[in-house]
Amino acid sequence: MVTAKVWVLKKHFEGFPKNSDFDLKEVELPSLKDGGKWKLLLESVFLSVDPYMRPYSQRDMKEGDIMIGTQVARIVESKNPAFTVGAFVVGRSGWRTHFISDGKDLHLLPSNWPESLPRSLALGTVGMPGLTAYFGLLEVCKMKPGDTVLVNAAAGAVGSVVGQLAKIGGCKVVGCAGSDDKVAYLKELGFDEAFNYKTVKSLDEALRKASPDGYDCFFDNVGGEFASVAINQMKKYGRIAVCGAISQYNDSVPQKGPYIQIPMIFKELQMEGFIVSRWSNRREEGLKALLKWVMEGKVKYHEQVTEGFENMPMAFIGMLKGQNLGKAIVKV
Numbered sequence: 001m002v003t004a005k006v007w008v009l010k011k012h013f014e015g016f017p018k019n020s021d022f023d024l025k026e027v028e029l030p031s032l033k034d035g036g037k038w039k040l041l042l043e044s045v046f047l048s049v050d051p052y053m054r055p056y057s058q059r060d061m062k063e064g065d066i067m068i069g070t071q072v073a074r075i076v077e078s079k080n081p082a083f084t085v086g087a088f089v090v091g092r093s094g095w096r097t098h099f100i101s102d103g104k105d106l107h108l109l110p111s112n113w114p115e116s117l118p119r120s121l122a123l124g125t126v127g128m129p130g131l132t133a134y135f136g137l138l139e140v141c142k143m144k145p146g147d148t149v150l151v152n153a154a155a156g157a158v159g160s161v162v163g164q165l166a167k168i169g170g171c172k173v174v175g176c177a178g179s180d181d182k183v184a185y186l187k188e189l190g191f192d193e194a195f196n197y198k199t200v201k202s203l204d205e206a207l208r209k210a211s212p213d214g215y216d217c218f219f220d221n222v223g224g225e226f227a228s229v230a231i232n233q234m235k236k237y238g239r240i241a242v243c244g245a246i247s248q249y250n251d252s253v254p255q256k257g258p259y260i261q262i263p264m265i266f267k268e269l270q271m272e273g274f275i276v277s278r279w280s281n282r283r284e285e286g287l288k289a290l291l292k293w294v295m296e297g298k299v300k301y302h303e304q305v306t307e308g309f310e311n312m313p314m315a316f317i318g319m320l321k322g323q324n325l326g327k328a329i330v331k332v
Helices: 053-060 119-123 128-140 159-168 180-189 203-210 224-233 261-266 276-295 309-320
Strands: 002-009 022-029 040-048 071-078 088-091 098-101 148-151 172-177 193-196 215-220 234-242 270-273 303-307 327-331
Touching: 002 098, 002 309, 022 098, 022 309, 040 088, 040 119, 040 309, 071 119, 088 119, 119 303, 119 327, 128 159, 128 215, 128 234, 128 276, 148 159, 159 172, 159 180, 159 215, 159 276, 172 180, 172 203, 180 193, 193 203, 203 224, 215 224, 224 234, 224 261, 303 309, 309 327
Parallel strands: 148 172, 148 215, 172 193, 215 234, 234 270, 303 327
Antiparallel strands: 002 022, 040 071, 040 098, 040 327, 071 088
């Protein structure tokens, strides 16, 4: 009998999440039995904290449910020949130290995963955030060589990959972030222009200075005021991929406006929201490309690693406050 530690949603978030909104509990897991449904026992090695958990918890969870989330886990016991003991998988079993599975929702790490590469990247650059950047740019923004691409929250898990993939695709890339250290990081990644949106006198002027001719593609992770300013600087026939709205996730009172119809009409813009699971049938294609670029050094990464399962809420709250550079990860 294995006892797992789990974090549950004690109270739905009001405004910014607080430590008191979570509860750490212990759950006893049943033993694996021949012929039973549960074929695998796994222990989490790395867990992901992501912005989507904030709105999805409100929409999909009840108070008392185990927090949603993804992990890289090691197989401890197996009664399924497709999964060997010691193998590593990506699972979606929430904030748990151990869990049992029938194997259907588990993805083995790619067989050519190099030993030199942290397995935690399967939760970031070579995982869901990387795939979000990949398909958002290719399928929604329809990026092409020579385009000027704008991305906000550019030093985060998704935005940092967006900028690098756009450079690989032959684009000019403009990124913005919320600290001077993050802006310096964007320059290291090869962004053509980068600025701190918190310190510029005028966001409109900063965007205009970075690209006087405007923007062909806008990969929006933030929404709110930033999006309302940026949409007015799109080129004619520009494409906008709406990936997230982190500026609004923690609002107790919904923001008002803006009204985007006039620039949408006059510039004949395309604006499309998306969730990466739309391309689940092409997951292997995306992961193969991302892993190849990382191994070639064309896509760089940075991870903000928090040690200790007991610090999951702290890591989650810090990520929502923008304290992470690159992907926020918890090491169990």
